[in-house]
Amino acid sequence: MTQQVCEKLGPSLYDFLRKTAYRPFPIDLVRELGEQLLESVAFMHALKLIHTDLKPENILLVSSEDAKLAENKDGSFSKKVPKSSAIKLIDFGSTAYDHQDCSYIVSTRHYRAPEVILGHGWSYPCDIWSIGCILVELCSGETLFQTHENLEHLAMMERVLGPLPRHMLERADHHAQKYIRRGRLNWPEGATTRESMRAVLKLPRLQNLVMQHVDHSAGDLIGLLQGLLAYEPSARLTAQEALSHRFFRRHRERRSL
Template sequence: MIEVDILQLIAKNDRGSSRCVQIRNWFDYRDHICIVFEKLGPSLYDILKRNRYHPFPVDLVREFGRQLLESVAYMHDLRLIHTDLKPENILLESSESIKIPDFKRTTSGAMQYRCLPKSSAIKVIDFGSTAYDNQNHSSIVSTRHYRAPEVILGLGWSYPCDLWSVGCILIELCTGEALFQTHENLEHLAMMERVLGPLPEHMIRGANRGAEMYFRRGSRLNWPEGAVSRESIRAVKKLDSLQNLVAQNADSSRSSLTDLLRGLLKYNPSERLTAQEALKHPFFKDMA
């Protein structure tokens, strides 16, 4: 019922630009709350998977990113924090797609094709974990790969955790793979440092007691000494800096995209771009 209330609040204030899924109805069937939504297409993750995790063209990533940030800005204006943004929770409005040549041939010499959406229009779904800013917050939010550092360190979280997730999503759409593919906190933090540089000392000092074990003498990440396996160390070493990750996939837009991602992936939540600030970034002014 909390989700129903949030969906009704979103629909009540929507003027057609929220980019949030619209509730049509809800009912109680044998003590199960059922929600009826508008009909939508596949998720962005579904499209990546269908294309063997081949990345989206940068122009399409730009359009997805703009709409996603519009949706986040709308939610934040209502004092709502989604807390679970990820490609699985971003759906295309239409299932229609077009096939384009991949310019890669199979071993038999046959041309490969990719399916791209005919329309770039998207909607954000799954408000089951959405929280009001002024309510008590659970200690852990967000699906692991898209979880902000302040959540891992137990520093508390608010609107900026959604913007960290947006940054992770944009890189994934550009590269075809989740940026932080991990299931363990220390490895996750080590991956962040590999891509973004060292964690700020003031965040390390403020970490809760549960996160203290990830650091040596309270100031340096206990890595690779604390790694659980050699495979974990290799997984971190395999990552590259943010600038290089973008350069490998974004071509002409790489400088503006890298700058946008640096703003979305600031360690310090108070320094992270807001959704409204991100929408004014030059990356979105490059749109054709």
């Protein structure tokens, strides 16, 4: 009988965050993880494959070893980080070819792109949106869109990123039309509870959210995230374009000096 053995890898990025009480990763580590993730997705996209379920649970650290960072004045250490930044992308069970039916719902809720929720269909850019959500989570320690309901999810997007384009709302399929009223999102009128309204109102704008957690490279990261989280799929950066963004390029140039 033939046996298949998988290599032993470390915890997922989600499990590492959970183990460290959801403390944000240092920005330089976020950069290294983001670059590897984009390289993996660029390779998939070049093969005409769309992952469709990118999330921290599906990104594994190669090593399970920790390192301690930032010694405090009393001699204690304030933060644990992975000893190695090497990662591997897993779970290709939902992967689709670009020519397959792209009308069904994909992606785990919190990382789902607006075109998927609105029923426009999807393609490579849905992976790019998920990467943007993941990078925010790594640098903040918190899921960007912590919700389980479509209208609230779209309202959270508008709170963080600004109004959804009217033409995208007008193209919503018959399932999503109930979220739109008179050419705009039916919010807060359509909110089901006051708790839902408060969950949206507490979210900061993208720029403010990043600057709360990032002490250097904040401007470059904000620019990258704006490209990854563009509402219109055709306006989003490709994985290859994102790898050439100054957030990564400037760091590579400094390392080469």
